[in-house]
Amino acid sequence: MATFNLNINGTNQTVDVDPTTPILWVLRDHLDMVGTKFGCGIASCGACTIHLDDTAVRACVLPISVVGDKKITTIEGLSESGDHPVQKAWLEHDVPQCGYCQAGQIMTAVALLKENANPSDDEIESVMHGNLCRCGTYTRIKAAVKTAAKNM
Amino acid sequence: MCKEVSQNHRSQNQKITRSPDRQITKYLMTLVKISHGRRSFIKSSALAGGGVMIGFSWLASCKPTPEQLLSMPKEWFKINGFLKIGDNGVVTIMSPNPEIGQNVKTSMPMIVAEELDVDWKYVIVEQAPLDTSIFSRQIAGGSQAIRHGWEGLRMAGATARQMLKEAAAKTWGVPVSEITTEASMIHHKNSGKSAGYGEMASAAASIPVPKEVKLKEISEYKIIGTSRNNVDGQKIVTGKPLFGLDYKKEGMLIAMIVHPPAFGLKLKSFDDAAAKAMPGIKDVFKIDVYKEGDETQWCDTLSFNELVVVVGNSTWEVMNAKKAITCEWEQIKSKEIEVPFFGKTKKVATPSGLENTDDHLAQMIAASKSAATTVRKDGDPEAAFKKAATILERSYTAPFLAHSPLEPMNFFAHVTADKAELVGPIQTPEFMEKSASTRLGLPLEKIDIQMTRMGGGFGRRLYGHFLVEAAVISQKVNAPVKLIYSREDDMTTGIYRPAYHATYRAALDENKNLLAFHVKTGGVPESSLSANRFPAGAVDNYLAEEWTVTSNVSVGAFRAPGSNFIAGAEQSFLDELAETMGKDPIDLRLEWLEKAKTSPVGKDNDYEAERYAGVLQLIKEKSGWGKDTAGLHRGVAAYFCHNSYVAQIVDIEMKDNEPTIKKVTAAVDCGIVINPVAATNLAEGGIIDGIGHGSYSAITLKDGVPQQNNFNTYRLIRHKEAPKQIEVHFVDNKKDPTGLGEPLNPPVIGALANALYKATGKRYYDQPFLVDPKLMG
Numbered sequence: 001m002a003t004f005n006l007n008i009n010g011t012n013q014t015v016d017v018d019p020t021t022p023i024l025w026v027l028r029d030h031l032d033m034v035g036t037k038f039g040c041g042i043a044s045c046g047a048c049t050i051h052l053d054d055t056a057v058r059a060c061v062l063p064i065s066v067v068g069d070k071k072i073t074t075i076e077g078l079s080e081s082g083d084h085p086v087q088k089a090w091l092e093h094d095v096p097q098c099g100y101c102q103a104g105q106i107m108t109a110v111a112l113l114k115e116n117a118n119p120s121d122d123e124i125e126s127v128m129h130g131n132l133c134r135c136g137t138y139t140r141i142k143a144a145v146k147t148a149a150k151n152m
Numbered sequence: 153m154c155k156e157v158s159q160n161h162r163s164q165n166q167k168i169t170r171s172p173d174r175q176i177t178k179y180l181m182t183l184v185k186i187s188h189g190r191r192s193f194i195k196s197s198a199l200a201g202g203g204v205m206i207g208f209s210w211l212a213s214c215k216p217t218p219e220q221l222l223s224m225p226k227e228w229f230k231i232n233g234f235l236k237i238g239d240n241g242v243v244t245i246m247s248p249n250p251e252i253g254q255n256v257k258t259s260m261p262m263i264v265a266e267e268l269d270v271d272w273k274y275v276i277v278e279q280a281p282l283d284t285s286i287f288s289r290q291i292a293g294g295s296q297a298i299r300h301g302w303e304g305l306r307m308a309g310a311t312a313r314q315m316l317k318e319a320a321a322k323t324w325g326v327p328v329s330e331i332t333t334e335a336s337m338i339h340h341k342n343s344g345k346s347a348g349y350g351e352m353a354s355a356a357a358s359i360p361v362p363k364e365v366k367l368k369e370i371s372e373y374k375i376i377g378t379s380r381n382n383v384d385g386q387k388i389v390t391g392k393p394l395f396g397l398d399y400k401k402e403g404m405l406i407a408m409i410v411h412p413p414a415f416g417l418k419l420k421s422f423d424d425a426a427a428k429a430m431p432g433i434k435d436v437f438k439i440d441v442y443k444e445g446d447e448t449q450w451c452d453t454l455s456f457n458e459l460v461v462v463v464g465n466s467t468w469e470v471m472n473a474k475k476a477i478t479c480e481w482e483q484i485k486s487k488e489i490e491v492p493f494f495g496k497t498k499k500v501a502t503p504s505g506l507e508n509t510d511d512h513l514a515q516m517i518a519a520s521k522s523a524a525t526t527v528r529k530d531g532d533p534e535a536a537f538k539k540a541a542t543i544l545e546r547s548y549t550a551p552f553l554a555h556s557p558l559e560p561m562n563f564f565a566h567v568t569a570d571k572a573e574l575v576g577p578i579q580t581p582e583f584m585e586k587s588a589s590t591r592l593g594l595p596l597e598k599i600d601i602q603m604t605r606m607g608g609g610f611g612r613r614l615y616g617h618f619l620v621e622a623a624v625i626s627q628k629v630n631a632p633v634k635l636i637y638s639r640e641d642d643m644t645t646g647i648y649r650p651a652y653h654a655t656y657r658a659a660l661d662e663n664k665n666l667l668a669f670h671v672k673t674g675g676v677p678e679s680s681l682s683a684n685r686f687p688a689g690a691v692d693n694y695l696a697e698e699w700t701v702t703s704n705v706s707v708g709a710f711r712a713p714g715s716n717f718i719a720g721a722e723q724s725f726l727d728e729l730a731e732t733m734g735k736d737p738i739d740l741r742l743e744w745l746e747k748a749k750t751s752p753v754g755k756d757n758d759y760e761a762e763r764y765a766g767v768l769q770l771i772k773e774k775s776g777w778g779k780d781t782a783g784l785h786r787g788v789a790a791y792f793c794h795n796s797y798v799a800q801i802v803d804i805e806m807k808d809n810e811p812t813i814k815k816v817t818a819a820v821d822c823g824i825v826i827n828p829v830a831a832t833n834l835a836e837g838g839i840i841d842g843i844g845h846g847s848y849s850a851i852t853l854k855d856g857v858p859q860q861n862n863f864n865t866y867r868l869i870r871h872k873e874a875p876k877q878i879e880v881h882f883v884d885n886k887k888d889p890t891g892l893g894e895p896l897n898p899p900v901i902g903a904l905a906n907a908l909y910k911a912t913g914k915r916y917y918d919q920p921f922l923v924d925p926k927l928m929g
Contacts, residue, residue: 001431018431018468025468029406034398035391037607039558040639041471044863047558075391082390090389094381094829097837098253099388100395100558100607121876128871132863134558134608135253136840138874140833 004064008033009077017064024048024059027074035075035103039132046131049104049111050074056111075103078110086110089148097135105131109145118149229353231315232361233286234264234308241336241350243270246280248287248305249297250579251384252606252613253837254893255830256297258383260305262826263298266375267309267368270349271335277383282581282601292579292606293614293709295794295891298826302889310365312356319355320347335374370824370886379829384605394605396576397636399564404632405434407625408470410460410477411645414856415705416506417481419458426476427462432469436462436477439624441617446590450493451583454617455646455706461621463629467636474638484704501677501702506856509651512676513549515701516653519674520547524697528683530753531693533659536668540659544732548656548721550919551850552676553649554858554866555710559607560642565622566632571598572623573632577606577613584616591620592627610841611709615647640861648851649710650675652717656725659693664733668693673718677703680714685792686764687726689757690744705853711841712894715793716901720846720919723789723902728915737788737906738772741765759792763821766883767799770819774881775801784814787906791899794891796822797883800839800900802875802907811911811922813843813875816900821883822890828882831892835880838896844869846901847922867923 006013008031015030027033027050036059039047043058050059051073078084086109096102105128112119112127119127124145133141225238235245245261245268261277282290289300313333320338321328324345332339336349387394412418424436441457442448460477464470486504490497537543563576572592578584581601589596606613622635637645654673661667669691673681683696710716730737742765747753749761768790771777777788783805790799803815816839825831848867852859860866905916 017466018472020472021466021468025466029466029468032400033391034393034400037395037558038397038467038560038636040863042639042862042864045558045639075389078390082386087389091381091385094379094385094833096253096382096385096388097255097833098557098559098606098608099382099384102388103391106389125872130870132558132868132870134556134610134868136837136844136869136874137833138840138869138871139836139876139878141871 002065004067006064006067006072007069008072009074015064019065020063022060023050023062023064023067023072026064027059033074033076037100037103039101039104045101045104046108047101047104049107049131051107051111054111054114056108075107078106084110085151086113086144086148089144089151092147093140093144095137095140095144097137101131101133105133105141109141109148112145113149113152117152119145225350227354229357231312231353231357232308233283234280234305235268235312237312237349237353237356239350239353241348242274242276243268243336243349244276244278247277248280248290248301250290250292250581250603250606251279252292252579252609254292254297254834255382255827258380259298259826259830260301261383262375262380263302263305264309266373267306268313269333269335272375272380274336279603282585282603284582290582292609293611295796295893295895298889299795299891306367307365310367311362314362314365315356315359316349316352318359318362319352323352323355376824376826377828380827381829395559395607396564396604397559397562397607399575399604399634401564401566401632404564404634405463405465405629406467406470407461407463407622407633407635408474408638409621409635409641410462410474410479411456411641412481413644414481414506415455415646415853416484416504416856418456418484419460420480420482422460422477422479424460424477427473430469430473430476432465433473434463434465435629436460436473437628439621439628441621441624442591448491449583449587450491451580451615452587452617452620453615453647453706453708459621461625463625463633471638502704503702505704507703507705507853508855509551509852512651512701512703512853516549516651516674516676519699519701520653520655520672522699524672524674524699526695526697527681528688528694528696528754528756530688530691531668533668533670533693533695536693537657537659537670540667541662542660542664542732543657544660544729545655545657546725546728546915546917548654548724548917550652550717550720551852552651552705552707553710553845553849554643554851554860555610555612555647555649556643556866556868557606557608557610557612560639561612561618561637562635563619563622564632564634565619565626567592567623567627570594571600573600573602574619574623575602575604576619576622577604577609578616578619579606579609579611579613580616584619587616587620588623592623610711611713612647615708639863643851643866644858644861646706647708648705649716650678650680650707652680654680654718654721656722658725658729660733666691666733668695670695671722672697672699673721674699674701676701676705678707680718682714682718682793684756684758686748686757686759686761687744689752689754689759689761690748692753694753704856712793712898715791715894715898716842716845717919719789719791719793719898720901720905723791723899724905724916727787727789727902727906727909736778738768738777741768741790759797763797763883764790764792766885767797767819767821770881770883771799771801771817774819774879775817777801785907785910787903787908787910789899789902789906791895791902793898794894796820796890796892796895798895798899800903802900802903804907804911806911811908813904815877815879816843816875816903817879817881818896819881819883820892820896821885822892822895823885823887824889825882826889831882832880834892835896836878838894839878839900840869840874842897842900843875843904844873845897846904846919847873848920850920850923
C-alpha cells in the first residue's frame with residue numbers, strides 16, 4: 001500500500017492503495033466514480049477511456065503509480081453541467097443504445113477534437129476504432145463527432 | 153438534493169429497477185402467455201388519495217431540467233400501476249420491461265403517454281418494479297416488449313384519462329361525454345371550464361376504474377410515431393451510475409470466480425493458501441451454484457456448477473488473489489438430465505470429453521450426410537429430385553459465438569436469514585426470482601430483485617446463474633457482495649450461440665424451373681430450422697430436415713436465435729439459385745411469394761406473403777436496384793422473424809482488394825413505429841451486429857479450451873469496418889407493432905455474402921467470412 005495524491009477533474013484526491021492498482025479501479029472502487037467503465041481489462045475495448053492531461057488513455061491498464069502529477073479527467077468532469085459540445089452532440093443524435101460504452105467513446109472523441117478540430121471521416125474512424133460498441137452505434141457516433149466538431 | 157441514483161434507490165412503491173433486452177429464445181416468443189387483466193389498472197388503495205412518494209430517479213440525476221424543477225409536485229396520486237400524477241400535472245410513467253439498449257424505457261412510456269393525452273415534456277419515466285400482479289411479461293427477449301405491451305400500455309393510459317375526465321365531470325357537474333382532453337389539459341367547451349391534470353389528479357384517484365374505454369384512432373396520435381430521445385440519455389453521457397456494475401452498498405465486498413479452463417472439466421481440488429494471505433482478501437471457498445436435486449428452469453443453464461470464489465475488499469485485490477489460486481481439474485462423466493421446459497421437459501445430454509472445433513465440424517458434416525428428422529414435407533420431394541436435370545447443393549457453417557455484452561456479467565446480492573436483496577442486470581427477473589428462492593431456501597416473497605439498466609445482453613443475460621452465484625456467495629459470507637466476472641470469465645463460461653451447419657438443395661428441370669427445395673440443417677447441439685418459414689408454402693415439393701450433435705459446451709439464445717444463422721444461409725442459397733435459374737434475385741423471391749400468396753402449399757406457413765413481398769418491393773424502389781453503378785457491388789436478402797419483415801441491400805466497394813461497405817439499405821415492416829429515432833438506431837445496430845458477427849467473430853475450441861478469451865482474440869466489428877451509411881425505411885401500414893430488436897441482424901449476413909460474391913467472384917459459405925478462425929486466439 002502507498003499513498004497517492006491525484007488531481008481528478010480539478011479536485012485533489014488522496015488514496016491509499018497498492019501501487020499497481022489501475023486508475024480504473026481507483027476511480028470505481030475507492031472514489032465512487034463509476035462513469036468510467038470496465039469492459040475488458042486489457043486496453044482492448046476503450047470503455048475505460050479517460051484523459052491524462054489531454055491524452056486519451058485506457059484506465060484499466062494504467063497503474064496509479066505512473067500517473068504522477070498529470071491531471072486526470074473522467075466523464076464526470078468533462079463539463080460542469082453535462083453540456084460539453086460532444087455530450088450535446090451525443091444527445092442530439094440520440095447515440096446510445098445500451099449506453100455502456102458511450103462514456104469511453106465520448107472521452108476518445110473529445111481528445112480527438114482537441115488535437116484535430118475538423119477531422120475527416122477516415123480520421124474519425126481511425127481514432128474511434130479502438131472503442132468497441134457492441135450495440136453497433138458506430139454510424140451515429142461518427143455523425144455526432146462531426147456535429148460536435150462544427151459546434152466547438 | 154443530489155443523491156446518486158442506483159445506490160439503494162427505492163421509492164415507497166418500488167421494489168425493483170429493471171433492465172431489458174431484445175432477444176430471447178424463440179420458445180419464449182411463442183409460449184409465454186400474456187394477459188392484461190383489469191387488476192393491472194386497479195388503484196393501490198394505500199396510495200390513492202394522496203400518498204407522497206419520494207426518491208424519483210430524475211431528482212437523483214442532479215440535473216433536472218428547469219421545467220422539472222419548477223414543476224416538482226407536492227403530492228403524487230397513483231392512478232394505476234403504470235402511472236401517477238402530481239398535483240401540478242407532472243406525470244410519472246413506469247416502464248415495465250427491462251432496459252437493455254432496445255430503448256423500451258422511452259418507447260413503452262410513450263404509448264402510455266399517448267393514450268393519457270399528456271404533454272411528453274411533463275413526463276418522468278421510472279423503471280417499474282418486478283411485479284407480475286400488475287405487469288405482464290417483464291422480460292427482455294424475443295423482440296416482444298412492444299408487441300405484447302401494446303394493448304396493456306394503451307389501456308393504462310386510456311383508463312387514467314377516462315378517470316380524469318370523470319373526475320372533472322363530477323367536479324363541474326357536467327356530462328362526461330362533453331369533456332375533452334388535450335396535452336395534459338381537461339376542457340368543457342360549453343361552460344368554458346378547463347383544468348390541468350394535476351388539479352383533477354386527487355379526484356381521479358378515487359374514481360372507479362372504468363370497465364371499458366375507447367382507445368385513440370391512429371390518426372389522433374401525437375406522441376406515437378414521433379421521435380423522442382432516450383430518457384436516460386443525459387445520465388449516460390455524464391457517467392451517472394445506471395448499470396449493475398455501478399451498484400454499491402455500504403459494507404459491500406467484491407467477489408470473483410475461478411472456473412474450469414475447459415468444457416468437460418470440473419474442479420477436483422484447489423489450494424487457496426497463497427490467495428488467502430494476500431491483502432484485502434476475506435475468504436476463498438468453493439460453491440455449488442445449484443444444489444443437486446433442486447428443480448431448475450430453462451434459464452438456469454450454466455457450464456460449471458462448482459466454482460472457487462474469492463471474496464475481498466476491492467476488485468483489484470480480488471483479481472490478483474484469483475491468480476494465486478491453483479486448481480486441479482478432472483474430467484466430467486457423461487450424463488443426461490431432464491429439465492423443465494415451458495410446461496414440458498426436455499432431455500439435455502452432456503457427454504464427457506474435451507471437444508475440438510475441428511471435430512465439431514467433422515461431426516456436423518457427417519450428420520448432414522446421415523438420416524435426419526423430417527420436420528416438414530410437402531409433395532414428393534424425393535421423386536422430384538430423382539427427375540431433376542440440375543441439382544444445386546450448397547452447405548453453410550457458422551461457429552460458436554460469445555454474446556459479449558460490453559458490461560460483463562455481474563450481480564449484487566445481500567442475503568440475510570429472512571431476505572435476499574438482489575440487484576443487477578438480468579433479462580429474466582420473473583424466472584430467476586424462482587431460482588433464487590429455490591436455491592436459498594427462502595420463500596418467493598422474500599426475494600427482492602431490482603433491475604438495473606443493462607450494458608447489453610443479446611440473450612446472455614437470460615441465463616441468470618450469476619445472480620444465483622452472487623446470492624450463494626452473500627449467504628456464505630453473510631455480507632453484501634457484488635460478483636464481477638472478468639472479461640475472460642465472461643467469454644469462456646459458455647452459453648454460446650450454437651455452432652451451425654445447413655445444406656440446401658434445389659432440383660431444377662431442363663428449363664431451369666424449380667421442381668423441389670430441400671433444407672437439412674443442424675448444429676452443436678441445436679438446429680436452427682424454422683421449417684414453416686419461406687420458402688415453405690411457395691414450393692410444391694419441399695422437405696425440411698434437422699439433426700443435432702451432442703456436446704458438453706453450453707449454449708443459449710443469441711440475438712435472433714436460429715435465425716441469426718439460417719437466414720444468411722438460406723438467403724445466400726437463394727441468391728445462387730436465382731443466378732443458376734437466370735433470374736434477378738428479388739424477382740425470384742417475389743415470384744415465389746406471389747405463389748405463396750395466391751396458392752400456398754401446406755397450411756402452417758407462419759408468414760404473410762404479402763407483407764414479405766412488400767419489404768422487397770420497397771427496397772427495390774428505395775435502393776434503385778437494377779441500375780448498375782461502376783465499382784459498386786450489391787447483394788440482397790430478406791427474412792421474416794420475430795413477427796417482422798426485413799429486406800436489405802448491402803453495397804460494397806473494393807479498395808486495395810479489401811471490401812468496404814459503402815451503404816446498407818433496409819426496408820422494415822414491424823407495423824406501427826413507436827419512436828422513429830430509436831427504431832432507426834436499433835435497426836442500424838442490428839445491421840452492424842449481423843455484419844460484424846458474420847464477418848469477424850468465432851469461438852473455437854481446442855481440447856475443450858476456448859481459444860478466444862478477450863477482445864484481442866475474439867473479434868467484434870469496430871468503427872472502420874462498419875457500413876459508411878445506413879438507410880432504414882419503415883413500411884407505413886398502421887398495423888399493430890411487432891418486433892424490432894432482432895429481425896435486422898439475420899438477413900444482413902446473407903446480403904453481405906451476396907454482395908461479397910459480386911465483389912470478389914467468390915461465394916462465401918463459412919462464417920466468419922472475412923477472417924480465418926484458426927488464426928484467432
